[in-house]
Amino acid sequence: MASISSRDPAQGRLLLLIAVLFLSYLCVAIPLPAVPVYVTxxxxxxxxxxxxxxxMTFLTAILSRGPAGGLSDRRGAKAAVARGLLLYAAGGLVSLGAGLLQHRPVAAFLTLLAGRVLLGLGESFAGVGVVAWGIGIAGPQRTGKVLSLVGAAIYGALAVGGPIGLALLDRAGFAGAMAVSAALPCLGLVAIWPMAGVAPHPHAVRPSFLSVMGRIWPHGLIVCLQGIGFAAIGAFFALYFLNRMWDHAGLGLTAFGGGFVLMRVVFGHLPDRIGGLLVATGSLAVEAAGQVLVWSAHDPILALAGAFMTGLGCSMIFPSMGREVVHLVPPHLRGTALGGFTAFQDLAYGLTGPLVGFLADRAGYGSVFLVGGAAAGLGVALSLYLRRARVAGTA
Structure with a gap:
């Protein structure tokens, strides 16, 4: 297995970049459980x-992943990350304004949506830029490892950001929580300023974004089906607990993130070693079981165990499919391909909230997690199909 050696001089740059991602992604994680509690x-x-x-954040990210990947390919990943961090900070500040308008619900909600749009733009540019920058530092042969570290940073931020967001909401109000989330990306900007970027590809011939998507969409669809379970936990786990009058409503993302990071740390090498589709098949089965456990739980311990299992299952799917995607395109299209690939995850996050929220109003919060389990089951079927198609194609 190609690994990142402790003697590799690039390791320090990569780990600093991952630390910046963790810190700045807290501005996404802190509002995630706070927004639905504030709105309802x-x-x-x-x-x-x-x-x-x-x-809304994730719906916006879907539409902006293509431009973000193009900027990363043409002007370099560092430029994309810097733009993303600035947009993160702007989104936090606008969302702060929504917290000051709580006595005018319509104005507050519209302001909140504007802030969430800016946050989605920031996620596109920062997320695509960090992945492309990390692969540029470590090399394409370590793509699975880089994506594992990126995911560990993101979901580690989600694990600690959820409780922080609810605690800030309780003690400082929604505006206070957003003020903290707006400050964090500014620290990230300071950290990346002296770092050397990776060379862009400004003059390479580029096919259309849709033609790139045509190469990668099956792998992206697997990520989309995986993301529904996480989105259900992120948007409705706290409300599920509050509705049942259970304690520890803020620990859903912590349990999820704990399982997610544990899996990345212990098994982050697996996609590079045994292949992404095999890892994804087993992971989706674990996620499906975790979602069903949350749905069927009769006490908070079982529900938290289901969230932990969901984190275990979700953990390796993005790096597994990302590894496959990177090897489907030439180097000068990696940013564009990763932008399109990540848009499938955003699609899950963006559509799950409003659609299953509509379902929750009519069938209860538990139904949300049953949908997540069914989606993961469909992902198992698709990954098995792709594995069989690959074997048939090489036979």
Whole structure:
């Protein structure tokens, strides 16, 4: 296995980049459980609007992944990351304004949506840029390892950001929580400023974004089906606990993130060693079981165990499919391909909130997690199909 040696001089740059991602992604993680609680509890709107407020960030990211990947390919990954961090900070500041308008629910919600749009733009540019920068530092042969580290940073931020967001909401209000989230990307900007970027490919011939998507969409669809379970936990786990009058509502993302990071740390090498499709098949089965456990739980311990299992299952799917995608395109299209690939994850995060929020209003919060389990089951079937098609193609 190609690994990142402790003597590799590039390791320090890569780990600093991952640390910046962790710190800045807290500005996404802190609002994630706070937004639905604020929208339903303080603005008095229903779960569908809460889901839209949560999902708007990811819906925006879908539309901006292509331009983000193009910028990374043409001007370099560092430029994309810097732009993303600035947009993160702007999104936090606008969302802060929504917290100051809580006595005017319509104005507050519209302001919140504007902030979530800016946050989605930031996620596109920062996320695609960090992945392309990391692969440029470590080399394409270590793509699976780089994506594992990126995911560990993101979901580690989600694990600690969820409880922080709810605690800040309780003690400082929504505006206070957003003020903290706006400050964090600014620290990331300071950290990356002296770092050397990787060479862009400004003059390479580029096919259309849609033609690149045509090469990678099956792998992206697997990531989309995986993302529904995480989106359900991110948007509705706290409300599920509060509705049942269970304690520890803020620990859902912590349990999920704990399982996610544990899997990345212990088994992050597996996609590079045994192949992405094999890893994805087993991972999706674990995620499906975790979602069903949350749905069927009769006490908070079982529900948290289901969230932990969901994290274990979700953990390796993105790096597994990302490894496959990177090897489907030439180097000068990696940013574009990763941008399109990541858009499938954003699609899951963006649509799950409003759609299952509508379902939760009619069938209860538990139904949300049953949908997540069914989606993961479909992902198992698709990954098995792709594995068989590959074997048939090489026979």
């Amino acid at each position: 509890g303080q603005l008095g709107l229903d779960n569908a609007w809460a889901g839209l407020g949560t999902g």
